[in-house]
Structure formats: C-alpha cells, structure tokens
Amino acid sequence: MKSYSGMGLVAAITLIAGGAAAEEDIKLEEIIVSATKREASLADVPIAITVTLADAIQKASIKDIADLASIVPSLRVSTLQTSTQTNFIIRGFGNGANNPGIEPSVGVFVDGVYRSRSASQIGDLVDIQRVEVLRGPQSTLFGQNASAGVISIATQKPSFDFGGNVEASYGNYDHMLFKGKVTGPLTDNFAVSVAGSHNKRDGYFSDLNNNVKINDRDRWDLRVQALWKANDDLEVRLIGDKSKIDEACCGVVNLVNGPTGAIVTALGGKIYTGSPFDLATYYNSVPLNTVNNSGVSLHVDYNMNAFTLTSISSVREQTASYNYDTDFTSANLVPTNKNDQRLDTRTQELRLAYDDGSKFTGLLGGYYFNERVKYNNTIQWGPAFRPYAAALVVASGGSPATFGQIEAALRLPTGTLFASGTGGSVFTKQKNNAYTVFGQADYKVIDHLTLTGGVAYTGTKKKVTFNQSNNDVFSSLDFTKIGFGQIFSTLTGGLDATPANFARVPTAAAAADGLSVRPCSSSTGAACNPLLALYPFQFLSPVIPFNGTSDDSKTTFTARAAYNVTDEIKAYGGVSTGFKATSWNLSRDSKPVAPTTSDRSPLGGAVNPYYGRYGTRLAGPEDSIVYEIGMKGQWTQVSVNVALFDQSIKGFQSNLFVGTGFVLGNAGKQSNKGIEIETKYQPNRDWQFDISGTFLDPKYNSYPGAQGPNGPVDLSGTKPSGIASSTITAGATYKWQIGGYDGFVRADYHYESKVQVVENVTAAIASRRVSTLNASAGVELDGLELMIWGRNLNNDEYLQSAFPTVAQAGSFSGYPNQPRTFGATVRKTF
Secondary structure, X not given: OOOOOHHHHHHHHHHHHHHOOOOOOOOOOOOEEOOOOOOEEHHHOOOOEEEXXXXXXXXXXOOOHHHHOOOOOOEEEEEOOOOOOEEEEEOOEOOOOOOOOOOOOEEEEEOOEEEOOHHHOOOOOOOXXXXXXXXXXXXXXXXXXXXXXXXXXXXXXXXXXXXXXXXXXXXXXXXXXXXXXXXXXXXOOEEEEEEEEEEEEOOOEEEOOOOEEEOOEEEEEEEEEEEEEOOOOEEEEXXXXXXXXXXXXXXXXXXXXXXXXHHHHHOOOOOOOXXXXXXXXXXXXXXXXXXXXXXXXXXXXXXXXXXXXXXXXXXXXEEEEEEOOOXXXXXXXXXXXXXXXXXXXXXXXXXXXXXXXOOEEEEXXXXXXXXXXXXXXXXXXXXXXXXXXXXXXXXXOXXXXXXXXXXXXXXXXXXXXXXXXXXXXXXXXXXXXXXXXXXXXXXXXXXXXXXXXXXXXXXXXXXXEEEEEEOOHHHHOOXXXXXXHHHHHHHOOOOOOOHHHHHHOHHHHHHHHHHOOOOOOOOXXXXXXXXXXXXXXXXXXXXXXXXXXXXXXXXXXXXXXXXXXXXXEEEEEEEEEEEEOOEEOOOOOOOOOOOOHHHEOOOOOOEOOOOOOOOOOEEOXXXXXXXXXXXXXXXXXXXXXXXXXXXXXXXXXXXXXXXXXXXXXXXXXXXXXXXXXXXXEOOOOOEEEEEEEEEEEEEEEEOOOEEXXXXXXXXXXXXXXXXXXXXXXXXXXXXXXXXXXXXXXXXXXXXXXXXXXXXXXXXXXXXXXXXXXXXXXXXXXXXXXXXXXXXXXXXXXXXXXXXXOOOOOOOEEEEEOOOOXXXXXXXXXX
C-alpha cells in the first residue's frame, strides 16, 4: 500500500481534539443513522459511513445525488448520453448505466425501499432528512445489489405539529426551482405531509444545427405521506411518490476529429472542432428523454417489549423513453436510436430486532424482490449513411462500386443496402425473482469490547427473452458463406455450392471451407476471402433470438470487533463480503458467449472469427470482499473518522463502449487499497470546518482480454481508469447573529487528482482532474430566509467520460461537466 500523507492530518486533528478547551454550550450535533437497520448514533456505528443532513443539503444548494458527490469524497456520480444513464461509484467501484439488464453495484434505497435503476434515483432531493453513504460491501443487510456500497436516503416523517415551508430559486440559464412542504395532524394520532418540487432550467449546451439549447432541466417530484401512531408500540407509515423528467440531454463534445470527419463534411455534415468546453455540437436531431417514476410503500413498526417487528412493502413503476442522434454529427447518418423501457418492481422486507438492554442484540430478516423489465430499441439508417459507408470502403482500399456489385451479385434491387429507414430492433424482457434471508448479532464481551457477526443467503433467478427484427440487408449478409461459394466455384471451375457438389469434390469443399474464414493480407496472396474485409461495416449485425435463465445463490457474511478505547474513541476492524448476481445483456450487442453452429464456417470446419465479435450474452456474478480497520473519535468540538481498507471485486461487471457497441463482460479481479478520513471541527459558535479525503491505490489484479485503445489487451497489474488516487473535500461555515438576524457564509472545495477517464481512450486524449469551488451565503429573520449560492464558481472544466465516436474510426468524443451555475433562493418556514 502507498504511504498516505492523510495520516499526518489525522494525528494533527486528534491533537487539536485532545487539547481544545470546550467553549460553554458548544457541542457537535449528534447524528442518528440507520446503517445497520437499527437507529444508532453515527459515532457508535463501527462501519465506514458518511452522513449528510438536511441543513447541510440546503445550505450547500445540493439538488440531487449528483451534487452530493461534491462533499462526499468516496462518491462519484457521472451522467452519460441521457438523463437516465447515471452511474454511482463508491471507492472506485460502480456500474449499471447503458444497459437495462445491469443492476448497479451501488444500491440506492429511499426510506428502505430499493431503487433498482439509476433512472428512478436521479430526481431532486425533496423533503430529505439525511443521506447516508455506506462504503464497501453491504450485502449482509442490504441484499445482492450492494457489492460496492449503499446510498440510503431517509425522508422526513409527517409531524404532529402543523408546519411547512415554501421556497423559490432563480439562477443563471433562467433556472427556476420551486419547492414546498406542508405537514400536520388530522387527529391526535394521525398526521400527513405533502412535499413537492418543480425544477426548470434552460440548457447550457448549444446544438448549433437545430439552434436549440440542450442539457436543460425540466422535472417535478411529489411525495405524500401519512403517519398513524396507533399507540406507543405501533406505527404505520404510508408513502406515495411520483416524479417526471422531460429533458433534452445530453450533449457530447468532439475530442478528436479523425479521418472520417472529412467524409462527414463532404456529405454536408458538420462537426464542431473548437474547444470541447465551448459546450457546442452539431446534431441532426435533439436528444429527448422522458422518465416517469411512481411508487407506494407501507412501513409498519411494532414494538413488543424487547422485540421490534418491521415490515416494508413496496410497489413501483418506471417508464423511460429516449431518442438521440447516434453519430453525434449533423450528417443524417443514424437519426433514430429509440429506446423504450419499463420496470415494474415489488419488494417485501420483514425483520425482527431484539434489544433488551443486555449484552446481546440481534436482527433476523427476510427480503423478497420481484421485477419485470421490458426494453425495446430501434436503430435506423439515415439517407447519408450509404454514401458514408461507401466512402469508408474506399478509404480502406475498396471500390466505390462495392455495394452495387454486391446487390447485382445477389440480385437485389439497387439501393437495397443501407437503405434509409432500414435498421434493426430488439425486443427484450426479463423476469427477476430474488430473496435474501439474513441475520446479525452484537455481543458485548466486556464493557469496552463488542463482537458483531452477520450472515445472509441470497438466491436470484432471472428469465430472459430476446427477440429481434432486422431489415438491414447488408448487416444480415454472411460474407463467410458468400465467400465460400465463390471460392468453391473458382476451385471447381464453376460448380455451384451445393451438397451434391461437395460430395463430388470433397477436397475442394474442405479447402474452400478453410479459406472462407481467412482474411486477406500481404502474406496470403489470393488464398483468402476478400469479402471478410466488409465485416467491420456490418454495424447492425443480426442478433440470434434466445431464451435464457440464470440461477445464482451466495452466502455473504460480516465479522467485526469494536473496542471503546476511551469514552471518545472507538476502534473497530473486520471483514465483509458482497454479492451481485448475473447481469444479462439486454441490448443489441448481446451475442453468444462461445461459438455455436452458426458461428462456424459453412461446413463447420473452422470458427468464424468475425461473427459475434462484440458483446456477450451475460456477465457472471460479482463477488466482493473488504478487510477494514478504523477509528471513530467524537469529542465536544471535534470528530475524526478514519478507515483503512483493502477491498476487491472478482468478476466486476464491465460495460464499455468500443465504437460500434458495448462490450459486457467480467474483469478477473480488481482491488483497491486505501484510507478515508473525515473530520469536523467547531472551535466556537461561529465557525465549523469540515475536511475529508479518500486516498486510493487501485489495481487490476487480473483482467486479460480487456478493451484497450487499439483492441483487446491484458490489463493485469495496471491501474484502472477513472479512479483518482486522491480525492479531497474541504468546507468552512461561518454563522453570525446581528440585530435578530441569523446568517451564514459557506464555501466548499472538491479536488480529484488527474486520471485517465476510460480504458479504451488514451490519457492524452481524455484525462480528468477536478478542482471545484462551491459557495453560499444566507440571512434569516422570523422564518424568512434569503440565500445566494454558486456551484463550480471557478468554472472548472473536466470530462465525466469518453468513448470512441460511433462508427467513426479514429475519432473520439466525451461528456463534459456542468459549467458555473449561480442564483438566489427565498425560503419561508412556518
């Protein structure tokens, strides 16, 4: 492991804590969390967890989980080609975007209800009480899709005191945000609350071809709750929520304009070649996406002396529809990439907690997850694609008449190949049934030492149906078979390729069979199949329909010891494991894992190296483990939390875009050693300082066959891309009182060291270093507050992700971060 300078910071702050003379009435706020599915003080929970409370969320002008990453150093959030394609990453581990068959490795829970896809997790934070980020595998208590960590969001319960708030914000890009909440009792034991928001903003990214702004905001959220306290022992809470996103997102910038750019320009298209951070592009269609989310959950807590029975039942529905310009130019190459997705989810959790105040506490539970996924995708060629493809053939040494010659040879009407409006569609369905049975117990061996043990058994069964419709004739052609027929005819003086003729001249048939899968090169001469050079232009090769089933099970565990060194310092250490089940490739890139009969040469003598060259049917399960030791110190004015860990994932599910499609597969083993530090210091009533850091040493222990910039490579022993070695957040808040007015000034800074963005785009083309400043200031009198705020005030510029540009070899594109935003908020609390 590297030597981390952060240890010096821990020592320095611990000395401050020990030597600080506490001012009268100055004490850090106690934070209550539910990370172990039982409420406890943050200082007493021996796991690595970051908590952000509602007041900090409000004062820092944090609108959603993506904004939260600016003050939580172990969390990264990136948004890709649509609003729905958002990735959550903890300690460098995370996936789930760009394929509806992949559930994220970072589980997101809202009031204990699992949200299975990022599209249902990206709404505005409304009526929030706190957000907990649990770092490392959490599968023992949270189930299968928590192999990298958990984001747990808790909303505020209805109050039996009438109250509420209303706020309005206005900012640059004509940003208008309205929020409100009202709560109160209907009877002595029945209370309700209604909260909502509407967030609307112009785009900051220019589509110069359509003269519109994209990367806008247009979303609303509504949450209704009812709370019934039948008596001191029984509490029932009903929550209903509904939200909608209707936005034009997301803009892609040109990083390298390769040789194909000249062809696009010759066809009348435009590619923006200025600075990527001019935030400008040329599209021939606006990238529109719409997301609808709704759900209902029922929460029941029943106290029975030393036992507490908890039930959480939920029903959720999500639909998403998006269409975007696949080639990211104004040339009408691929104008249609339409996606429709629907998820219907039902969950049930039942758990029994035991705590009689003695040395032993325990928790037993069960969880059931049922989900139905339906996903359809259609891609169609535009009128410019045939001349574009013909130019690509010429550029690679072929004839401009190639497509016409193929049409004539196959007796196809002229213009059949790459005809405008032709293309391919896939229709997929997935049924997912999963269950987890879990238990965890704490035993206080002596007054200062507590041992924790937990175990969970998870079973997951998925059934997948995959169908397609493809009228793209060129991509459906089998050039191996066609070449075989031509070679056989040449070798036999003109015989047709029929079984009877194969029997007549078996040596010629065998020779043609071998040559049919042999590409031409300088060393082969004429002993090859020249048609194989056309395979790279089959961008929409047909997918073989199939029905698939996966059945996974895993036992995960947690073992931990916690020791109270003093009343202020708790030390802990332990090991935890995580699990994520098989993910099916529900995309047009789904291909056989191993050669089948149809993958072979016409006579089955040799494997066709081109058929199904991209993609797999599925990625196998992920298994994660973390060894961790830590310390939590809580003094009157200072808190210090430190965690040292060695975390690894076997079979990490990678989904990487390679220019014409996504490659889904398993990395052999990826590890991450590091240290995390979180500190808070309040020297007096007026000031509070926060500084946190994550320092990592990531490595691919084993990853043969990874996708590099120039094709498959062995990344074993190398550093994974996208994971910064150092991430630091620092914040300062100054509070003041003058003449009955309460005010504050706050600033926070977020830093990430330089890193290569993705594996298959070199660091020289796409690297990232983050250095972002946010600030806010406010004043309040009698419940009326005025606040001004700014995010990314220094207009820091960096890439969230990058990729080889679609069907444009040698070109590269990327997704830039959001520019400077600022505004003012008026809030009235009553």
